[in-house]
Amino acid sequence: MTTVADATVTEVFFDFLCPFAWRGVELADVLRRERGLSFRLRHFSLVQGNHPENPDRKAPTWWLHEQPQGEGGAHQQASLRSFLAAGAAAEQGEEAGWAFTLALFRARFERKAELDEQTVQDAVRVAGLDPERFATDLADEQARRDALAGDLRASSALGVFGTPTFVLPDGNAAYLRFSQLVREAGQAEQLWNLYTEVLHSGAGIETIKRPR
């Protein structure tokens, strides 16, 4: 599977399990709606990345998209369910994909819902999707797993270790962890400019990380 990188699109790798990824996707959504930037939503699995059978995250042997539904721990089941559902939602178009992703993230982190079947159905409704089409696309399980596999392969090739990780059109990439939800366009732009300035600094900044 070869993907030709789009020279104007920033990719954002995220996992529905992660509150920092939620803030990152909200940031991307503000920037695309209010500043005309382009982002592509892509999935990275923290359960896969941290799995004991994957000591080398760039060469996993345990893949989330190969796991049966309803098996494994709660995080594994919730993330597989969410990724497959988000893939089904995206079949209704790019805006539908964003609406579903944001609805599911907000259910999880604003309303503390579990990522279960009911929460997925609620997100389908909140996002304004066609529920019958969603059910049909979700039932096409091989297509959903293939799409997830593409994201998981891309993220492991890149060495993604946490979410959100943004990949700029020029190939620069970094995990960005921040604690305050940013929904105001000016603040979003400020944060984004700072982040990209770090990635483009002539000093070759690799990491800025607070001790915890």
Place this chain on the structure above:
Amino acid sequence: MTTVADATVTEVFFDFLCPFAWRGVELADVLRRERGLSFRLRHFSLVQGNHPENPDRKAPTWWLHEQPQGEGGAHQQASLRSFLAAGAAAEQGEEAGWAFTLALFRARFERKAELDEQTVQDAVRVAGLDPERFATDLADEQARRDALAGDLRASSALGVFGTPTFVLPDGNAAYLRFSQLVREAGQAEQLWNLYTEVLHSGAGIETIKRPR
């Protein structure tokens, strides 16, 4: 041992084993000489931080300053020797401390010297120290170990995990890893402004980290 934080001084925690710490100390040196900023050199031990007997880096049980000289692995011996020597150099004044620290770092990372007795003596000479006074201060081993203990306790309380870690006068702190040596004042100022802007961002940035 209580240290009152100086409201104008940035602390830089470093280990002589680490090339990123070398670049961080060079950066601090440019900023203090050419931009009038104040930095205090402080020691953090990577060997201690990564020691298997210290699973919680904020509550170490294995301390480098308690180890006998000449025991342990090559990294342990080199770092203990370097820290004690740097402490002896600093007894000749703040400028002497900087000159020795930079001389030892440059010997290690520009000339690929080992951090052995000969390299320490070469750094004493390059730094223009009084060699007899240096020998006398180095022989006061309890004082040297006590000073090292103060730095190691401060760094573990802060949760320092890598070097260089800067602690701003306002208490904000972060590891800063960059790959390009910065010795030009304008570039140093640009990097420093970017780093402090990240630490003061209203978004509460905790981490920016490239995948490797």
